[in-house]
Amino acid sequence: xxxxxxxxxxxxxxxxxxxxxxxxxxxxxxxxxxxxxxxxxxxxxxxxxxxxxxxxxxxxxxxxxxxxxxxxxxxxxxxxxxxxxxxxxxxxxxxxxxxxxxxxxxxxxxxxxxxxxxxxxxxxxxxxxxxxxxxxxxxxxxxxxxxxxxxxxxxxxxxxxxxxxxxxxxxxxxxxxxxxxxxxxxxxxxxxxxxxxxxxxxxxxxxxxxxxxxxxxxxxxxxxxxxxxxxxxxxxxxxxxxxxxxxxxxxxxxxxxxxxxxxxxxxxxxxxxxxxxxxxxxxxxxxxxxxxxxxxxxxxxxxxxxxxxxxxxxxxxxxxxxxxxxxxxxxxxxxxxx
Numbered sequence: 001x002x003x004x005x006x007x008x009x010x011x012x013x014x015x016x017x018x019x020x021x022x023x024x025x026x027x028x029x030x031x032x033x034x035x036x037x038x039x040x041x042x043x044x045x046x047x048x049x050x051x052x053x054x055x056x057x058x059x060x061x062x063x064x065x066x067x068x069x070x071x072x073x074x075x076x077x078x079x080x081x082x083x084x085x086x087x088x089x090x091x092x093x094x095x096x097x098x099x100x101x102x103x104x105x106x107x108x109x110x111x112x113x114x115x116x117x118x119x120x121x122x123x124x125x126x127x128x129x130x131x132x133x134x135x136x137x138x139x140x141x142x143x144x145x146x147x148x149x150x151x152x153x154x155x156x157x158x159x160x161x162x163x164x165x166x167x168x169x170x171x172x173x174x175x176x177x178x179x180x181x182x183x184x185x186x187x188x189x190x191x192x193x194x195x196x197x198x199x200x201x202x203x204x205x206x207x208x209x210x211x212x213x214x215x216x217x218x219x220x221x222x223x224x225x226x227x228x229x230x231x232x233x234x235x236x237x238x239x240x241x242x243x244x245x246x247x248x249x250x251x252x253x254x255x256x257x258x259x260x261x262x263x264x265x266x267x268x269x270x271x272x273x274x275x276x277x278x279x280x281x282x283x284x285x286x287x288x289x290x291x292x293x294x295x296x297x298x299x300x301x302x303x304x305x306x307x308x309x310x311x312x313x314x315x316x317x318x319x320x321x322x323x324x325x326x327x328x329x330x331x332x333x334x335x336x337x338x
Contacts (some may be wrong), residue, residue: 002038002062011046011256016053026268039063039185043071046253046260063188065181072173073180078191089194101201102141108201109147110138111219116154119222123229127157158229171228178224179217186213254300258319299325 008014012025020031021040040062042049057064057077064077083089113135120128134150155163159171166172190197190213200211208214259271299322306314 002036002060004032004036005039005041006032006037007041007043008047009043011044011260012048014042014047014049014053016050016056019056021053021057026271034060034062037062039065039188041065041067041073041181043067045069046256061188061192063184065184072177073184076184076187078187078197081194083192083194086194090196093195093199096201105202105215106138106140106142108215108218109142110135112221113138113146113150115219115222116150116225119226119229120154120157122226123158125157127153154225158225174228174231175224178227179221182217182220182224183210183213186210186217190216258303 006021006023008023010025012023015022015024017031019034021034021037023030023032034056037057037060040057042065045068054064054077058079061079065073066075068074113131117128117131117135120131130153131150134146134153137144138146155165163171165175187197187210195212197210197213198208200208201215203211203214205211255271259268262268299318302318303315303322306318
């Protein structure tokens, strides 16, 4: 039985070899047997994955989640056929009656409110008793929307009276990240059981590919809520006149890409061994003088232009100029600090 959640955080190449997932980065090579993997989460957008591995992951019914440049889940791989009798399962799913759906949805809402109540009790909130009353008032099909009333009381008690799920804040970002992971796990199980994720019990959005999974995951949302409450994410605001640190991530990705496409293992290992120090130095240089950042951007454009023209000599000249400029700048800074 698969149980491992494999998370890839670094720039790496993912490939298949003899029933193993092979992850090669600049520092090491890691192998994990496919039979042990439940979920593969690829956080870094600088990863490369082979089609042979993707095919094997789907055959082993391993959920693969891809993240965007902000490390938020943005998509996943789902197998077409989850089990041997999926045709019969699909016929059964299409014939589910309205009363059967409402009966199951009532049970789901009841479990969700119960778990929310347990979370509030764990944080010693007096509002837990109000959720207990909502649970007692729950009707068939949740006709009185006890779920919605409970959610309002629950989130205000857990994250403050001014909190709203529509706010653009670190707390909501953390909640959405956790919910996405749970949703992906349920998508995997629904498909593996031979059902369609699109046809839900209560959720019925024509633009939602995962209506059924959204239904089934509801009682498990409080697990994420409790983790986020414990972590307490804070707002990190940029200094008004400070540098944009996202630029340094892009700068590092630019250099990593140029190095990685050479497929020179010695060069790749050398670069990645000093990458962190190089990024720190670049950030320090920008804090000292923003003209350093502008100069780097101009040199990067010159390298890209030469690459697009496929002119090897110009590429070499542009890279040498950039290296010399960075070296001189670094030596001057070190000398001044000394």
